[in-house]
Amino acid sequence: MITISVKVEFSGGLELLFSNQRSHTVTIPSTDPATSKPTNLQNLIFHLRDNLLKERVGLFVENDTVRPGILVLVNDTDWELEGEGDYVLKDGDEIVFISTLHGG
Amino acid sequence: MAPRTCALCENAKAMLKRPKTGQQICRECFFYVFETEVHNTITQSKLFQPGDRVAIGASGGKDSTVLARVMKTLNERYDYGLELFLLSIDEGITGYRDDSLETVKRNQQQYDMPLKILSYDELYGWTMDAIVSQVGRKNNCTFCGVFRRQALDRGAAMLHVDHIVTGHNADDIAETVLMNIKLVMRGDIARLGRCTAICTQGEDTIRRSKPFKYAYEKEIVMYAYFKKLDYFSTECIYSPDAYRGHARVFLKELEAARPSAIIDIIHSGEAFEVREEVKAMQRVQQTCKRCGYMSSNDLCKACTLLEGLERGMANAGITDRGRKQLDLQGPAPDNLRTIPFFKIPSGNPIIAIETAS
Numbered sequence: 001m002i003t004i005s006v007k008v009e010f011s012g013g014l015e016l017l018f019s020n021q022r023s024h025t026v027t028i029p030s031t032d033p034a035t036s037k038p039t040n041l042q043n044l045i046f047h048l049r050d051n052l053l054k055e056r057v058g059l060f061v062e063n064d065t066v067r068p069g070i071l072v073l074v075n076d077t078d079w080e081l082e083g084e085g086d087y088v089l090k091d092g093d094e095i096v097f098i099s100t101l102h103g104g
Numbered sequence: 105m106a107p108r109t110c111a112l113c114e115n116a117k118a119m120l121k122r123p124k125t126g127q128q129i130c131r132e133c134f135f136y137v138f139e140t141e142v143h144n145t146i147t148q149s150k151l152f153q154p155g156d157r158v159a160i161g162a163s164g165g166k167d168s169t170v171l172a173r174v175m176k177t178l179n180e181r182y183d184y185g186l187e188l189f190l191l192s193i194d195e196g197i198t199g200y201r202d203d204s205l206e207t208v209k210r211n212q213q214q215y216d217m218p219l220k221i222l223s224y225d226e227l228y229g230w231t232m233d234a235i236v237s238q239v240g241r242k243n244n245c246t247f248c249g250v251f252r253r254q255a256l257d258r259g260a261a262m263l264h265v266d267h268i269v270t271g272h273n274a275d276d277i278a279e280t281v282l283m284n285i286k287l288v289m290r291g292d293i294a295r296l297g298r299c300t301a302i303c304t305q306g307e308d309t310i311r312r313s314k315p316f317k318y319a320y321e322k323e324i325v326m327y328a329y330f331k332k333l334d335y336f337s338t339e340c341i342y343s344p345d346a347y348r349g350h351a352r353v354f355l356k357e358l359e360a361a362r363p364s365a366i367i368d369i370i371h372s373g374e375a376f377e378v379r380e381e382v383k384a385m386q387r388v389q390q391t392c393k394r395c396g397y398m399s400s401n402d403l404c405k406a407c408t409l410l411e412g413l414e415r416g417m418a419n420a421g422i423t424d425r426g427r428k429q430l431d432l433q434g435p436a437p438d439n440l441r442t443i444p445f446f447k448i449p450s451g452n453p454i455i456a457i458e459t460a461s
Contacts, residue, residue, distance in 0.1 A: 012166070012325065013337040068356035071325055078326070080121040081108060081128055099337070100166075100275075100325045101352070 196231025
């Protein structure tokens with residue numbers, strides 16, 4: 001199975017749901033076994049939910065995407081400019097999730 | 105998707121989609137428009153006069169950290185002539201506020217601004233840790249909210265500032281509008297007008313403003329991220345679910361469906377006009393007989409809460425029934441701990457502030 005490796009970072013309080021660890025290196029298959037399509041950002045979000053998330057799933061994923069109020073950056077660019085969940089991951093990508101919901 | 109170029113400079117790669125306008129812009133243009141919009145808010149509302157002493161209410165969180173940075177930038181860029189201070193309230197919450205105050209202390213160094221920290225312990229003789237150990241976790245947020253509001257005014261008075269600015273952003277204000285609609289149905293219409301006002305000032309209080317009134321939370325967080333600002337983001341240990349309020353969740357869902365919803369809600373809050381005869385029916389503000397702070401009763405809320413704590417009847421400041429029970433116990437004893445008398449300052453400050461070393 002061919003895999004790709006991406007760097008994932010959580011901040012803004014979101015790291016608390018992921019063993020209080022901000023930076024993770026995640027290896028996932030380069031194609032989604034269910035659809036045989038190249039792995040996209042939505043696949044990564046599900047992978048994180050199923051493998052790395054330690055508590056309170058509802059605070060990360062809602063309606064098959066990240067919960068409203070969580071910002072996602074793909075190589076420092078707003079994911080809204082990159083097709084959001086449809087963005088096809090490349091080896092070495094850096095994906096950042098920032099919660100805007102914690103304290104001001 | 106092919107990379108898009110910035111809609112403003114038409115040169116660099118777009119990095120961010122603005123929620124307010126849908127515009128796709130690059131990092132440098134984003135810094136410029138974000139700062140300029142805050143500048144426009146400040147100048148259009150005539151928030152400051154040259155020579156004003158302004159305290160930035162600083163919690164170490166994202167909003168106040170970005171506010172401190174932007175206020176410093178604009179003060180220098182546009183020559184506002186302001187003297188800026190950081191003012192932090194230490195609620196006395198071990199493992200939460202002590203950590204976030206470390207962030208504020210770093211901000212003090214980074215931004216080279218004097219910092220004043222005022223603690224609940226110093227002002228009221230009670231830390232939040234001590235309050236929670238007496239009252240439990242049910243009503244502790246009431247104590248914290250009432251005590252913080254008054255502590256900010258008192259800290260500002262100690263600094264002899266003319267003005268307090270806070271990091272409340274457009275999302276916060278829209279959320280408050282939503283929550284206050286409920287109060288309007290109950291008859292408390294004055295709050296709706298107050299909550300969308302960019303600047304509030306009573307006769308006996310220090311001016312308070314919200315320069316981020318029209319700034320979206322998303323942009324504040326992106327600004328902090330792109331500028332690599334140092335901020336603290338942990339939930340309060342006594343209220344881990346506070347940020348999950350229904351109004352907030354609802355607002356974020358609205359924003360996801362239509363990003364302009366936040367600004368639209370603020371505008372509709374602003375459009376409410378309270379008729380003069382309704383205003384006249386509202387309770388007159390007076391000053392607290394015990395501590396001199398503004399109040400709508402003989403005793404202000406903080407004094408009532410403090411008396412309840414001191415006399416071991418913490419409910420006194422929470423429910424009418426609690427208050428009645430306290431009154432039945434007779435008048436407050438003479439040796440009751442009270443809050444120092446509040447006076448709007450004039451002249452120069454005589455307190456020590458922590459200067460950047």
